[in-house]
Amino acid sequence: MAKVLLHFNFKGGVGKTTMTVLDAYLLNRMGKKVLLIDMDPQANATEIINTTFNNQKRPKTSFYDGLLKLDLRNSIIPVTDNLDMIPSDWALSSWPGKVEKYNRHDRALILKNLIEPFRDQYDYILFDVPPTLSTFTNNAILASDYIALVLQTQRQAYTSILKTAKYMYQLREDYDAKYDVLGVILYLVKNNAKTDNEISTSAKESFGNAVFKNYVYQQERIKVFGDEGIHDKDYWDKRALKMYQQTLDEELQRIEESENE
Numbered sequence: 001m002a003k004v005l006l007h008f009n010f011k012g013g014v015g016k017t018t019m020t021v022l023d024a025y026l027l028n029r030m031g032k033k034v035l036l037i038d039m040d041p042q043a044n045a046t047e048i049i050n051t052t053f054n055n056q057k058r059p060k061t062s063f064y065d066g067l068l069k070l071d072l073r074n075s076i077i078p079v080t081d082n083l084d085m086i087p088s089d090w091a092l093s094s095w096p097g098k099v100e101k102y103n104r105h106d107r108a109l110i111l112k113n114l115i116e117p118f119r120d121q122y123d124y125i126l127f128d129v130p131p132t133l134s135t136f137t138n139n140a141i142l143a144s145d146y147i148a149l150v151l152q153t154q155r156q157a158y159t160s161i162l163k164t165a166k167y168m169y170q171l172r173e174d175y176d177a178k179y180d181v182l183g184v185i186l187y188l189v190k191n192n193a194k195t196d197n198e199i200s201t202s203a204k205e206s207f208g209n210a211v212f213k214n215y216v217y218q219q220e221r222i223k224v225f226g227d228e229g230i231h232d233k234d235y236w237d238k239r240a241l242k243m244y245q246q247t248l249d250e251e252l253q254r255i256e257e258s259e260n261e
Helices: 016-029 044-053 063-069 090-098 110-114 135-143 155-175 194-210 220-228 235-260
Strands: 003-008 034-038 083-086 124-128 146-152 180-189
Touching (some): 003 016, 003 235, 016 083, 016 124, 044 220, 063 110, 090 135, 110 135, 155 180, 180 194, 180 235, 220 235
Parallel strands (some): 003 124, 003 146, 034 124
């Protein structure tokens, strides 16, 4: 039975997409069966995966059309033996306007129902979403089993994550949802930088043990992964991947602990 995972923060540019794509890449490398669903019309996750694996495949039915038909089976493309993807494109931006016929409650549960048939086919299902409060994000949140909050160590990102956490807990109460917040991942942390240290301290004061022990530190290679795809060729590739692997391992450990409670 697939575990459904979302990385989230209202604020844009904090690393959600990179975290999600790296998790998909590493889980694929670990031999896990993964479905990556790109819900962001900007399609950055789709572009990184296509570049990384030199993928030229296109789905029989676009994600947008699959959502309208309430059937995503033909929107999935195989990328590797272990990694499948539902790619995004700009047409997806029209979808929120098409679900006005549903009542407010039901329109937020469309994706949850549509991915149910896939749960037996994958070990993990990962969402990438735009940094907004929208039909996209509500659907992804409510379809998820586990959510990791991504906090880039900037003041605005910190205030945003406080609002994000409050919103998600309220949404869980409103829908009697069962998703678990795994914790807060500190992202692109600079060693010995004043602001980064202050934000890290504030996060620990606010969230306590929910802050991940493993940070993602700022490295130039992370930008290269975003521009040129993910590689494992040289020392800097391996150093960056090891950092993400440690964070992923902690995510998986927290998932296991949650399921054993």
